[in-house]
Amino acid sequence: MMSIQQTWRSLRSLRSDPPTPIGQDRRKRELFSASLEQSEQYFKAAEGVGHETRPVLAFYGLSQLGRAIAVATHPDRHKSPTDWQLSGHGVRVPGLSQPTVQGNIGRLAVRDQGKGSFTQLAQLLDSPSLSNPVPLAEIWDSIPEMNGYPLPSGGRYPALDLSEGADCTREDWGERGAPGVYILSGTPKNLPPLEDFLKHYPTVWPLKGLQENNYLPSPRRGLTGQIYLNPQRKYARGGFVALHGTKYRGRSFAFPALTGNSLPMHPILAWWAALYALSMLARYEPEKWAATVNVDVSKEAIPIEQLLHEALEAVPALALETMSEYSQSDQERQKSRLNKMRHYEGKEYKTFGELARTAIDKLSPKSNKGRESSRSTKRRQ
Structure with a gap:
């Protein structure tokens, strides 16, 4: 994983050598460069x-990165020639001033406005938006770094x-060795029924x-x-x-689908x-926000920190990763996925037990005896 200094150096290098969709278009190059410059300044200011x-500066830093991502996306995802020009925040938080907000910010509902930067960016990234109100706590859980906070x-649903x-639930798997599994890590302590x-x-x-088999169901704890899934x-x-x-x-992560999204x-x-x-709370409800980030009285303070x-x-690292992927054409992305599928499919999966069995068979006396017999036969011939 790159350090934050390496991430910003990589983003800065794109300003003289922007992603292919930007090309030599002067307006796009200027917007791309200016957005990255402002974003870097906002994030560096937020650090201090x-x-x-901090949430106000961090949000505006992300907003500028969003503009850079939009202008770098391939035209295959543009419904109109100006889709790369984001406008407005495109998201809102109703009920911000209610007295119950303090101590319960996770219950704040966040939704898109049907237009604006948030919705535009969702379309460019082939992503669901927030067409239905979703509690902030649910969105919070879907951010990998917040697992445990x-x-x-x-x-x-983190x-x-x-x-x-x-x-690794047992040590006595025998000579076949432990079976191979797919592992989902970071599950909450009080898990409901696994399939639910x-x-x-x-x-x-x-x-x-x-x-599926009789002695190892899938899924299982x-x-x-962790949750284990049996290999395909x-x-x-x-x-x-x-x-x-x-x-x-x-x-690699498995992300939850938020309320209202498939x-x-x-x-x-x-x-x-x-x-x-968070930036809306800090800007428009400063007294509530000050109490919310007070570690002496607020249970929400540490997760917010x-x-x-x-x-x-x-956020900068994710923006760099997103630009790299979505600057490709639909054909290039499809070709990349097909190449992955060809590489990984059509080859039978071998579990750890099967690999161990193969190794044991090669070393077994019966196998060695068979090889010796074969060698003797060849010598006589």
Whole structure:
């Protein structure tokens, strides 16, 4: 993972060598460069102030990065020639001034306005928006860096780290070794029935072809904070994670679908909605905000500190990653996915147990005896 200094150097280098969709278009180049410059200044300013002011600067830094992403997206996703020009925030937080907000900011509803930057960016990124009101706590949970730091009314459906490994719930698997599994990490402590929980993660569940057997059901509880899924034989090792995980800062995640959506929202939009809500509180309800970030009295203060700390590195890194992906044409993205599928499909998945069995067979006396017999026969011939 790059340091924040490396991330900003990479973003700065794009100003003289912008993504292909920008080309030599003077207006696009000027907007792209100016947006990146302002964003960097906003984020550096945010680093030097307290939490009372930081969300305002961090949100405007993200807003400018959003403009840079929009102008860098490939025209394949533009419905009109000016779609790359974002206008307005495009999101709102009704009920901001209600007396119940203090101590309950996770219950604030966030939704899009049907037009404006937020909705435009969602369209450019092939992402659901927030056409229905969604509690801030639910959006908060979908940000990977906030796993372990939920708001008091949240913590139900966090972003889950997706990886591949061995079932470590036992040590006595025998000579076949521990079976291979797909691992979802970062689950909450009080898990509901697994299949009900996983329905909120449509990119990984339900999927056809998951291996079923009598002694290892799928899904099942793994080590603390983990869920295990049995491998799909249609994929070579690493294929499920590569094709069904969502890339986020160099790692793969399963993101939850927010209320009213059938698919997960793009993570940069989750950051947008969260920072916008906090910036609105800081700007227009300063007394409530000051009490909310007071660690002596507020249970929300530490989660807020965590989000505002992580935003300084996560948002620029995610913006760089997003620009790299969405500056490609639809044809290029489709070709890349097809190449992945060809690489990972058509190769039968071998579990850890099967690999161990193959190794044992090669070393077994019976196998060695067979090889010796074969050698003797060849010598006699």
